Amino acid sequence: MEPSVAYIRVSTRDQEQLSPESQRRLLQDYADGHDLSIIRWFQETDSAFELGRTQYDLMLEFLRDQPGTIGVLTYKLDRLWRNEVDYAALISMENVRLHSVTEGITDGALGRFMIHMSAGIARLTSAQTGERVRDSAQTKVLSGGWPGPAPTGYLNNTTNKTVEPDPIMGPIVTRVFEVYAYELISLSTLVKRARDLGLRTRYGGTLGKGTLHHLITNPFYHGTILWCGKLFPGNHKPLVTRALFDRVQERLQGKATPRGQTRTFPFRGLLRCGYCGCQLTAEIKKGKYVYYHCTQSRGKCEQPWRRQEALTEELQSVVEGAWISREIVDELLRQLQNEGEERKRMRRAKVLQLKSEEQRLIDQRQNVYLDKMEGRIEESFWSGLDDRLREKLATVQGEIERLSSTHEPDVYNAQRTLELLERGPELYSLESPEDQARHINWLASNCDVFAENVVPTYREPFASVAIGKETGDWLLG
Numbered sequence: 001m002e003p004s005v006a007y008i009r010v011s012t013r014d015q016e017q018l019s020p021e022s023q024r025r026l027l028q029d030y031a032d033g034h035d036l037s038i039i040r041w042f043q044e045t046d047s048a049f050e051l052g053r054t055q056y057d058l059m060l061e062f063l064r065d066q067p068g069t070i071g072v073l074t075y076k077l078d079r080l081w082r083n084e085v086d087y088a089a090l091i092s093m094e095n096v097r098l099h100s101v102t103e104g105i106t107d108g109a110l111g112r113f114m115i116h117m118s119a120g121i122a123r124l125t126s127a128q129t130g131e132r133v134r135d136s137a138q139t140k141v142l143s144g145g146w147p148g149p150a151p152t153g154y155l156n157n158t159t160n161k162t163v164e165p166d167p168i169m170g171p172i173v174t175r176v177f178e179v180y181a182y183e184l185i186s187l188s189t190l191v192k193r194a195r196d197l198g199l200r201t202r203y204g205g206t207l208g209k210g211t212l213h214h215l216i217t218n219p220f221y222h223g224t225i226l227w228c229g230k231l232f233p234g235n236h237k238p239l240v241t242r243a244l245f246d247r248v249q250e251r252l253q254g255k256a257t258p259r260g261q262t263r264t265f266p267f268r269g270l271l272r273c274g275y276c277g278c279q280l281t282a283e284i285k286k287g288k289y290v291y292y293h294c295t296q297s298r299g300k301c302e303q304p305w306r307r308q309e310a311l312t313e314e315l316q317s318v319v320e321g322a323w324i325s326r327e328i329v330d331e332l333l334r335q336l337q338n339e340g341e342e343r344k345r346m347r348r349a350k351v352l353q354l355k356s357e358e359q360r361l362i363d364q365r366q367n368v369y370l371d372k373m374e375g376r377i378e379e380s381f382w383s384g385l386d387d388r389l390r391e392k393l394a395t396v397q398g399e400i401e402r403l404s405s406t407h408e409p410d411v412y413n414a415q416r417t418l419e420l421l422e423r424g425p426e427l428y429s430l431e432s433p434e435d436q437a438r439h440i441n442w443l444a445s446n447c448d449v450f451a452e453n454v455v456p457t458y459r460e461p462f463a464s465v466a467i468g469k470e471t472g473d474w475l476l477g
Contacts, residue, residue, distance in 0.1 A: 001037040004071030008043040029398035030101045144235030181247040266437035274448035319424045322462040361393040
């Protein structure tokens with residue numbers, strides 16, 4: 001029997017639908033039916049989108065110490081990962097074989113491709129969840145509301161979902177603005193004055209220099225909401241006038257560019273210099289042109305400066321490197337559909353066979369019971385025989401339940417991802433620089449930039465796509 005470990009993760013959202021006990025029973029039934037021996041169980045309730053899950057990390061450490069091939073059983077692949085680090089740590093182990101109890105993913109080349117695809121879809125799903133949360137917050141901001149915890153000096157009204165001035169801290173915040181605007185004191189002195197005035201956070205702590213600086217530069221206090229680099233009118237009551245707020249800003253930095261009008265650099269953090277390995281940063285020239293260049297933190301570098309417009313054209317090659325034709329999309333989807341139908345047919349046949357065995361065992365238990373009642377067999381003999389029959393029946397029923405609850409890989413999600421790749425270059429050319437940066441980050445974990453070209457490090461499953469384009473091996477055999 002192949003040694004294996006079993007990993008169980010339950011999120012708050014699924015806890016009532018799929019308890020740890022249900023997952024454990026399904027995993028054990030699967031192992032019994034596939035000649036696998038579960039030598040260790042790992043169970044936790046942390047989110048798979050967050051790093052640092054204790055039991056997951058312990059499982060990785062345990063797997064690294066195993067000398068031979070070992071299986072990893074899970075109810076569904078998205079129980080294992082929804083972030084890049086966890087996915088890479090597990091999939092890179094050559095001695096590990098993944099078993100998804102409910103998804104029926106095979107161990108062949110197409111199965112491995114589907115594992116990569118599943119991880120990509122999980123990342124996309126998590127990202128979309130985050131986008132929905134951000135969209136909800138954006139909707140509230142556009143209507144003048146504040147979507148988060150109230151800033152210091154305000155309270156959240158949970159009844160009508162609004163933000164109202166704190167009757168105790170609100171006047172103190174106003175006084176702090178007035179002190180700094182009209183008294184010639186430093187920011188460090190203002191920290192002490194704020195402490196003496198009784199200014200505290202919602203948790204009762206005092207404000208340090210950085211936190212206080214953020215407070216007196218936050219336009220929220222004069223009735224404006226700064227959200228995603230843009231200013232929106234708020235419907236909350238201001239604690240200071242606009243004139244007082246502006247006077248404080250002049251005291252801090254003179255007549256600087258008003259907050260909310262700063263330029264953003266969407267590709268910063270995504271690109272690395274191909275010559276020296278430093279990050280590429282950006283700055284504005286002539287007050288309006290964005291240029292990207294090497295930070296040269298390791299010394300002088302030959303990386304040329306390039307305008308953002310030119311850079312976006314060069315990054316088009318990253319999108320094209322993961323582009324696939326309509327013919328390839330159709331063929332992959334056809335194979336997935338055919339394999340899914342064949343597995344369904346085999347499962348239905350197996351379930352019918354198991355149901356016949358289930359009925360046979362039920363009848364046999366009844367017959368043995370009648371033999372005991374009529375005195376044809378001894379009580380002690382009947383008890384041991386009935387225990388063995390009941391155990392066999394439980395195993396058969398568990399396998400029936402597992403097969404009945406097994407689902408095929410989500411072909412719709414696979415189709416959506418593949419079609420996004422097919423339309424990638426077209427979509428990229430129509431996107432804003434911010435969306436183009438998100439597009440590149442979806443495809444690649446890093447891009448090395450040279451004077452003549454860009455070399456991406458693709459994420460899976462896009463790395464498999466890029467290799468397929470290069471070698472012609474599309475796992476279609």
